[in-house]
Amino acid sequence: MAELSRNYRVWAYLIFFAAILALPLVGDEFWLNRVAKYLCYGMLGAAIALTWGYAGVLNLGQGLFFGLGAYSMAMSLKLSSHTSLQQGSDKPIPDFMLWNAQPGAAPDLCCITPGSWLWLPFQSQWFGVAMAIVLPVVVATILGKIIFGQRISGVFVSIISLALVLLARLVLVDAQPITNGFNGLTDLGFLQVFGAEIDPYAVSTYYIIAVILIVVLVLVRLLVATRSGLVLQATRDSQTRALYLGYDVPAYQTFFFTVSAAMSGLAGMLYVLVAEFASPSFLDLAFSVSMVVWAAVGGRGSILGACVGAILINTIEAKVSEVEQLVEAWKAIIGLIFVLAVIFLPQGLAGFAHDVMRRIRERRQPAPTLNRELRQ
């Protein structure tokens, strides 16, 4: 039973990988650019499944990490855009900083607006890329240490993360002189990788993102199957028992929380590469909740399921939104799907697929399965 189900899981992953790699054969570049965004959302879905399904920690503020990743990358790309380079200074200056400049301040990145020096290291694009992962990791580690160290669990983690993302959004919008507030960062340059430009509408960019997603999914899937992944699942099922068995529960929880944050940061960074903007809407509560919806529909207990759920919902949403009248109706449908999924399909589409496969197999060979289960 175990091997069979493992086999089928491997096949599910392989089919998914083949599907996303084969997509450039059927679509034009504009469409691929859109799908690439959904692949980033897919990574977010997987990140949610990792903490929610495997650790039992529902993070309602995942957008914070996505936003950190997106803004780090966007800051670097903003500095390398044409408008920033042509402001009559030897160092690039984002256009909005000139509009917000302190009266009499030198047109230099170091001091044009209060806090603009924070942008200085982002002149190096690799610094932006690195920060897109490092910042979420640092924030998540500190947060995890405090939250899990205090043995806070369940709803309270959700509420804290929710309050944090709201707080971060307020600060982000309020810090207009360094973040361009509500407007976010637009008009970005391209990322240069070893002399080549990452063009959002190139097929090669799609492949880069698809391959990164595949690598991340495989790594995470392997990670949850390791010993520490199993301990994590034990803490989800009974935190007290895991503690009494001598496991350092907060350390495991913090580690996986951090991995999930790193994935979200990476997703944010890749998203900026294809979407060419970063905006405070990434930190909207509604966005963080939609991620949870994707994971819930796809299957919270399955990394792949949550990823597919995210891609599926967004693809359908894009199709439906082409008809103007249906935009609002679609939201209502999402609400309904969500209620039904929570009640009738608590393990999402992945759980449903799993049940179907097991039914089929049992019908095919009922006796041996029973025997093996009895022996175990």
Next chain:
Amino acid sequence: MFDILFIGLSLSSILLLVALGLAVTYGAMGIINMAHGEMVMLGAYVAVLANIWLGANLLLAIPLAFVVTGALGYAMERMVVRRLYGRLLDTLLATWGIAILLQQAIRLEFGLVFFGLHVEGLGAGLQNVPVPGFLQATLTVFGQELNTYRLFIVAVTVVLTVLTWHVLYRTALGMKVRAIIRNPQMAAACGIDVRQTNSITFALGSGLAGVAGVLMAGFRSVSPDMGATMVVDGFMVVVTGGVGSLLGTVAAAGILGEINALTAITFNEITGRAAVLLVVILVILLKPAGLFSFKGR
């Protein structure tokens, strides 16, 4: 100083109005009702519709909204929430879905837009409710001018809080609810009909949200998404105060409202809101059980 405290007091009373219903549902039933904000929104729309179609003023809309949202809450508990007891995070998700459904129902005028029909008072736009004349005056107390409508909100909040307290601590229903808060299994073993009590409690909490909505319709414009932020605020008040403690909820609403007013006036609106979020995060980190909580469960 007095006027700032008064503004804080009226902010507190609005927080408390929203949180009161949540305190009942979350405290007694362990249900995180994310659709609570939408109940507030629907209460506000009852006021809008009652004004347009019945010519009723705000005061008359209060009992009407209580009945409508209470009935809706009852139906919601029967159809959805009941299946999810013991799955705390799932209640959060399912009720979130219901919240979206309710919002879209108002926006799409219950689907009538698809048939080209328009109901005045519904739809995606902003609505306003006129406040009766005697509530628009200003009152002078200690040389300070006070807005009568704000005073009215504070007064209604006090009345509702006292009523809720009375129901919880001085009636047979309240006795059952408190027994369920302490230990649902034991309560059931003692012959309390837990399911029935839960349905009524949920309806009561939703009804309170509806009343909050009517009062809100008097000082801000009504829109389908007005409830979304409210449930977060209300929930923070409940968690800060301590689950299942009415006194805690009242105190937390008072503290958070005043903090909001003080920081917002000393610095700006955004700092005020940030300060509240920060306090809530700190309270959960340092005292996860809330400021006022009893041992038990």
